[in-house]
Amino acid sequence: MQTLRNIFINIRIQDIIDILIVALVFYKLFMLIRETRAEQLTKGIFALFVFTKVSEWLKLYTINWLLKQIVTVGTLAILIVFQPELRRALEYLGRSRFFTKSFVEIKDETISQVVDEIVEAVASLSRQKIGALIVIERKTGLNEIIETGTIIDGKVSSDLLINIFIPNTPLHDGAVIIREDIIKAAGCFLPLTDNMSLSKDLGTRHRAALGISEKSDGLAIVVSEETGAISIAENGSLARYLDAKTLKQILMDTYKPKETKQTFITKWRRKDEQRKGK
Template identity: 70%
Template sequence: MDFLKELFINIRLRDIIDIIIVALVFYKLFMLIRETRAEQLLKGILVLLVATKISDILQLYTVYWILEKTMTVGVIALLIVFQPELRRALEYIGRTRFFTKSIAEIKDEDINSISDEIVEATASLARQKIGALMIIEKDTGLSEVAETGTRINGKVSSGLLINIFIPNTPLHDGAVLIKEDNIKAAGCFLPLTENMYLSKELGTRHRAALGITERSDCIAIIVSEETGVISVAENGNLTRYIDMNTLKDILVNIYKPNSQKQGLLFKWRNKNEQS
């Protein structure tokens, strides 16, 4: 008790700030690796650390020597194993407002027109139960994704989007990449999600949508080929059964300055959970 009393008496403002910063960093790191393979690997590392300490206390010298050497070499192995997560963390830092500008600050025209074209195409594809996957690029560049498909570089229009996803056409089986009012490419291949807890009902389109949103700040719109259900993926989270009004609000929200953005998907999920 005396130690705790002395600790609180001697604590300074800079110490409190230091603790808050460290807590925020650990929280952000946890959110980055949550429900990924890295979360399981981290648990394994914690088990090894505990085992190393216990072997030292119990004076199990051989076991301690093996675990200590393993942990020493493991520092290098961690850089390799956690490469995807480290990349995501660095991209997250690079997407902060200090380094980037929002789409609206780059180009602030025809927002409603672009959103209406995408909503109209999505509604039509959903009615016909035609599978579709559209990626709306934001601050993180996705040129490497565009390279996997066929360059379009055409203005966003409902007719063009519907035509791309018509079954048995050359580009219908991949993703469409949209940047501002431009369809950059179609038939693109996307990385699949590493989330092991997804429902078995979700197909390749949904898993690809989650995969690309785990690696960038883009938004993915998915139309199910089996049910015609519209889903939206953002930050590795999937929200299903989106109606047209909500989809329009989400699309308009994408083009707003960062200070004006709203957590529309979060509100939509909360509303559905309450109902």
């Protein structure tokens, strides 16, 4: 008890801040690898360290030597195996407000027009059950994704968006990337999500939308080819079965962001839970 008392007496404000920062870093790292392959690998690495210590305590010298060699070589292997997660963590840091510029600098009337055109196109595609995938670029640049498709550089219009996704046309299978009020490219390839717990009902478009939302702060809009349902993906989360009115509000908030801690997905899920509760 005397030892514990001395520890608490000697704790400084700097020590508390230090502990809180370390705890926050570990929490953020856990959130980054949660529900990915890296989560299982992390558990395996932790078990390896435990076995190393246990073999040392039990004086199992041969096993302990082998485990230490594995840990030494494994340091390099970790960098290779965790490359996607390390890249994701660095991108997360790069998207912080300190390093990023403002999202868009276009006039309010232009924003309203762009949103109306997107909503009209998505609603039309939904009624016709034509599959579509539209990504709206925010602070994170998507030039790598744009380069995988065909450059359009045209003003956002519902007619152009609908024509792009008409079946059996050259660009209908890929994603459309929108930057501010310009359709930058179509037929783009997106990275698929690593989330293994997704419903089997979700197809490639939904997985691609989640994938790009995990690797950037972009907002992805998906129209299901089977059901015509409208979904959005943001920050690695998916909200499904949206109507045109909700989609319009989300897009307006995207182009004119407000200071809020809640994402669109969080709000929608909360409303959905309230409806189910009633």
